Amino acid sequence: MSAPMPLHGAGHAHAHAASPGLWALAWRRLRADRVAMAALAVVLLFLLSVLLSASGLVAADWEDEVAVNYAPPGFVGADPALAALAQPARPVPPNAFDPLAPDLDRLKAELARRGVAAQAVKAATLPFGADKWGHDILKKTIKGGQTSIVVGLVAALLAVALGTLFGALAGFHGGLVDDLFNWFYNVFTSIPSILMILTVAAVLQTRGVSSIVLILGLTGWTGPFRLIRAEYIKHKAREYVMAADAIGASSWRRMFVHIFPNVSHVALVQVSILVVGFIKAEVILSFLGFGVPVGVVSWGSMLNEAQSELILGKWWQLAAAAGAMALLVTAFSLLADALRDALDPKLK
């Protein structure tokens, strides 16, 4: 390979300076929108916290009982009624009549031998308070967010993947295949989605993160299906698809290699819209006890605990879970709106 060749290649590419593609144009429009960029930053921050907490770098120790029960937030100040709990347990004076004394002495000696120091002093306040067991609310909110966001994202990806597959098959092939999928669509949309979700939850019995993802993903494909099908009907008669047909591309190849990149922006917008809906749905399901299993924390299970705490005047867990969720959902909705505007400039 001689040296001038790359130079020639570069000059060639320069002569045909490609006009910016859909994604570059969309990114340019998105960057001009200050609200969208702020929303994007908030969403990325939440995703970062999910990554950090999933990898165990942050909030891995959220189950440690670091404070007294219901320790108030630092800016409220310590609760005098609870402050007494913060002191380490006073040593009990020896009691000659205690039948358990020899056993206790043996256990204490054992603990001392293993190097376990006396129980750590529990904090009287935390930056954003503690729950019933003295867990740090901030760490719990991050951990709960991890569950809720992962469920929302994975379920939305599953729903859009199903909707895209069905929509592509129905729109591209038309005829009998289209009739079949439309019938399927009519059946699913005639049952209200929340009833569908509850019915599947009743049937599945098992509670777990993966079953919520399945429930939401398998019931949420109808919206993407309708839009993607319409796009495929529009695109299948275009010249580039006919050209692909003429050079012998198979129908799968035309569907997913040729057409899909041209309709993928619809799928992306659908993912961002569904994530918002699914995070809300997960919170409600977990609140009712049909969602995450006991021992897994999510924003829904936090709200469930917060409901009874509020009557005792302990508002911080409610505020933390509701605030974090409202912030993420607002940012995600604004981003979804901006994405739709940026990717589909015809639509106004």
Added chain:
Amino acid sequence: MLPFILRRLWQMLPTMAGVVVLVFLLFNWVGGDPSYLLAGKMADARAIANIRAQLGLDQPWTVQLWIFVKQILSFDFGNAWSTGEPVAHIITSRLGPSLTVLVPLTVLETVFGIALALAIAFVRGSLTDRLVMVACTVGMSISILVYIIVFQYGLAYKLGLFPVQGWGENFLENLLRYAALPILIGLAVSIAPTLRLFRSFVLDEASQDYVRTARAKGLSERRIVWVHVLRNAAIPIITYVMANLPALLIGAFLLERFFGIPGIGREVILAVERSDFPVIKAVTVYVAAATMVFNLLADLMYQAVDPRVQLK
């Protein structure tokens, strides 16, 4: 008109058949054998065989499907597994409380939604418009759970303006005393998405030629908005309201649960908690049928609103 209705009912049959098969598959195939659930902890083989025979589970699946279809047509799903109450009675007796909350809620939501949307759409792009839209986005992002918990705690428990929960025998007492706070919360939750949607419907009309013509011939702005634009924006609004009614029947389950209202939604939640399959099956099938009937009603209403619509 009559041929149209008959044809639409005929077209519903395959969809309804699909719903029946879907529900049948979910409960008989995915759900597994319920006889172990019913037989309790001390089950022996004879008791299980007995239950299976009673439920028809020992029959081939075609016979089981036929049993299910007969149940739907005769409105007889037997008794609820958990309480022994006839399922038909559960549904008919829970419908009243649900409607006591839902009918006022839907009427108020639609009226407020239309009024606000018409007011805002005509100051499009102004500061008011943008502030209201931001408020809607933020309002929609707060979980309905938070609205209920905070309103119930603040307005009912702390301030004592409403009963915390409960339900009586008297319709007027229920409507004015017990249903008031649930309706208020339902309104607070639903007004933001409704307003956003109705505003987009009105905006589609506001830039049409007929609006400009009406202005040019000197009509008052009030008449343009409330007569000309409203009639044209009515079609998508009717579609939305009618399509949402059956879903609301279930969607209000959180309100019914928190406020102890003995409605359909609360019954569904209880049934899911107790794995009471006959109740869930019956509610799913009938709500799906109601959704289809309401879609047909919406089509019939189009013609009443817009004489250009031809029902074919």
